[in-house]
Amino acid sequence: MKQKFRSNCPISSALDLIGDKWSLLIIRDMMFSGKKTYSEFSNSNEKIATNILSNRLSMLEELGIINKGKLEGNKKTNIYSLTQKGKELLPIILEIAQWSDNNLNDHLKDGAKPFVNKFKSNKESFIQNMYARFEKQEG
């Protein structure tokens, strides 16, 4: 069994789990687009390959970041949802978005501003509102 963590540093350890180019995009789509099925994730702008999507969903589930479930009366569609551990990735994602808005202007122009302005001045309350929304989605 291979060693999962390179060190006991909290930053390095997080990167060992979600430090790739796809995992956080799946989480992003769950948080901001309400996506919850394989085929919804499969339709992202970034065009994730299906084998990678399959692999990442397994890993995220194994890591306890998402749950896999079904709706009653439907044996076909898998419904993925965020665990608490997954929901708590929100602050990281917001800081990433803000960094991009500040520093990738040549590429993004002002395209990220409408999104970033929603939380820029009031991050903590935005986060709490999102957490509340996550609860509603489940209920």
Place this chain on the structure above:
Amino acid sequence: MKQKFRSNCPISSALDLIGDKWSLLIIRDMMFSGKKTYSEFSNSNEKIATNILSNRLSMLEELGIINKGKLEGNKKTNIYSLTQKGKELLPIILEIAQWSDNNLNDHLKDGAKPFVNKFKSNKESFIQNMYARFEKQEG
């Protein structure tokens, strides 16, 4: 010339640049351990391979996240420093550390607490203090 960005999403775009397992660790070492030379980076706990280190330093420089310079009277040692764009990665790194402290307890035990407690309750002032420290290091 290959397309650098998968989409115009700010999250995806940041991951296109620094969404790998090593870049943020180099930044971490610059921020919290005052590392600034190739051989210092080479001695990290996580044992980065020298070819990867070399490659990441080039990329980070090319992306405008770090600068490469020399000290007067020394033609040998390269001195790497954070640009503003690089310094602004600090909030992301802090959120990552906090997430790990909250969610990777089996692995980290309480090892991250001494670090995380420094900013947990006062993030904005910690960040400002760090920014001030970055200035001093350069001057």
Place this chain on the structure above:
DNA sequence: ATTTTAACTTGCATTATGAAAGTTATTCTA
């Protein structure tokens, strides 16, 4: 003058990613 140090580069094996096509079970539709 020789050794050591700093910063790489090279070669090669292993692993991850990406694109396309194929598979299976379930559900919808004529």
Place this chain on the structure above:
DNA sequence: TAGAATAACTTTCATAATGCAAGTTAAAAT
């Protein structure tokens, strides 16, 4: 109720990234 479509994968294979070990070059120290 038979065929078509959908959801969720898996497989194959080519390409790219990573990791390890050893080698290189110039500068600095002894």
